[in-house]
Amino acid sequence: MNWVNSLLGSNIGRKLVMALTGLFLISFLFVHLSGNFLLLSNDAGAKFNAYSRFMSTAGIIRVLEIVLVAGFLIHIYTAVVLTRKNASRRPGGYAAGNKTPGVSWFSKNMGLTGSLILVFLILHLRTFYFEYHYGTIRQVYYQEQSQGEMATKVKLTVLEEGQIPPSGVDVYKDMAYIAHEAFQSPLYIIAYTIAFILLGAHLIHGFQSAFQTLGFEHKKYSPLISALSWIIGVGVPLGFTIIPVLMKLLNPLYANQ
Amino acid sequence: MKLTLKIWRQKSTDTEGRLVDYVVDKISEDMSFLEMLDVLNEDLIKKGEDPVTFDHDCREGICGTCSLYINGRPHGPTRITTCQLHMRTFKDGETITIEPWRAKAFPVVKDLMVNRSSFDRIIQAGGYVSVNTGSARDANETPIGKEIADEAFNSATCIACGACVAACKNASAMLFVGAKISQLAMLPQGQPERKRRAEAMVAQMDAEGFGACSNTMACVAECPKSISMANIVSLNREYIGAKLTSNQV
Numbered sequence: 001m002n003w004v005n006s007l008l009g010s011n012i013g014r015k016l017v018m019a020l021t022g023l024f025l026i027s028f029l030f031v032h033l034s035g036n037f038l039l040l041s042n043d044a045g046a047k048f049n050a051y052s053r054f055m056s057t058a059g060i061i062r063v064l065e066i067v068l069v070a071g072f073l074i075h076i077y078t079a080v081v082l083t084r085k086n087a088s089r090r091p092g093g094y095a096a097g098n099k100t101p102g103v104s105w106f107s108k109n110m111g112l113t114g115s116l117i118l119v120f121l122i123l124h125l126r127t128f129y130f131e132y133h134y135g136t137i138r139q140v141y142y143q144e145q146s147q148g149e150m151a152t153k154v155k156l157t158v159l160e161e162g163q164i165p166p167s168g169v170d171v172y173k174d175m176a177y178i179a180h181e182a183f184q185s186p187l188y189i190i191a192y193t194i195a196f197i198l199l200g201a202h203l204i205h206g207f208q209s210a211f212q213t214l215g216f217e218h219k220k221y222s223p224l225i226s227a228l229s230w231i232i233g234v235g236v237p238l239g240f241t242i243i244p245v246l247m248k249l250l251n252p253l254y255a256n257q
Numbered sequence: 258m259k260l261t262l263k264i265w266r267q268k269s270t271d272t273e274g275r276l277v278d279y280v281v282d283k284i285s286e287d288m289s290f291l292e293m294l295d296v297l298n299e300d301l302i303k304k305g306e307d308p309v310t311f312d313h314d315c316r317e318g319i320c321g322t323c324s325l326y327i328n329g330r331p332h333g334p335t336r337i338t339t340c341q342l343h344m345r346t347f348k349d350g351e352t353i354t355i356e357p358w359r360a361k362a363f364p365v366v367k368d369l370m371v372n373r374s375s376f377d378r379i380i381q382a383g384g385y386v387s388v389n390t391g392s393a394r395d396a397n398e399t400p401i402g403k404e405i406a407d408e409a410f411n412s413a414t415c416i417a418c419g420a421c422v423a424a425c426k427n428a429s430a431m432l433f434v435g436a437k438i439s440q441l442a443m444l445p446q447g448q449p450e451r452k453r454r455a456e457a458m459v460a461q462m463d464a465e466g467f468g469a470c471s472n473t474m475a476c477v478a479e480c481p482k483s484i485s486m487a488n489i490v491s492l493n494r495e496y497i498g499a500k501l502t503s504n505q506v
Binding site: 002003006007010011012013014015016082085086088089090091092093094095096097098099100101102103104107108110205208209212213214215216217 | 263265276326328329354360362424429456463466468470471474478490491492494495496498500503506
């Protein structure tokens, strides 16, 4: 297994680890974003809460959660190792700085954007993940009420402490309410928006850089990879940040509470 | 032209260096940058001072010996070697900062001269092809398509000046090593040692203390021979491919 050590210990090998974990983390962003779109369903959070329960209880998801955490830790650890090594490669620096034109700000500041994203990730986990698993989150159940012949409306009931729900209803932790609450705070909205701008900056360079590290370069598909990195870098943050806005418009059951 | 020069002076590898101010006068704008330094050195010698040490050789842009980090850019404000940089690029009265290439793998020998033998050791590790000796072989014995010949030639134009390392925020040598590895990987003559070459040259590159590639492409922006990013991507492909499939366990 000497060759594995020598591959992973080389600078190119470390970049390979960054590229593979980075692309894996991007795939997670798409899963997360698609789940968030359930918040736009005008059903008092019924679909989103059912989805949240699935994501926090299903065996396969719990296993993937460990893989995801490992992905984050490996990505961060390798970034720290590379950054420290790279910084030691030019002791002293230049008195006149570096004025090479045409070098993108994104590519030079991956460490900065990455670190700030990590700070937001910790805040985000505190607000949602830990609140859901260990917080005093309110419990709700849903009942369908028929309105006329065809239409039905979902009725949300909040379970009081000690109250026993009627038999035959599913009780959910109200994750949608936590999301709604979080976006009532202007501070959280500002942190959330800044974090996604930084994430976009990280992805615009990271996505295409990953393919370069993996050795993909051809005049047929390189322009596509380059375009995709901008589409992802702009689209993913836009998708995440537009959901709280659309939630108020499309999901008034929460907005009016 | 009258210019103020801030030049890095350092007696030897182990001593501390600092920027020293000099004023040069009556500089013709048709002079090359190196000729301007020659004028300064003649003045210093006349005054009995130690002249500024800097690397130079062919002075026609093909040997890669001249270096100099001028006003925050390797080889100065244009994408050519310092010997081809002319004083008309600067304004009368301008202050010019001149520093040596800075990299752990390029230690300063004296003043503006750095030791680039780390590049030689990378080449020694695998940047060659083995051929049978004896009578000269026929020039067109091995047919090579024009597209491949052109691409390989583009990579081969690298003059190993080290501007890529000087420009890179990580002092990475990926563009240099990429050019050397891509050139030989494209040609039939490079095939027998292809995997061994990629593994050995990258190992040597890391051992010399060059940094990793962040794909910022500062090297490409500064390369006087327009070596392209494709060479770095090809190096990644060659190295990862060699690690996964070579017989070295």
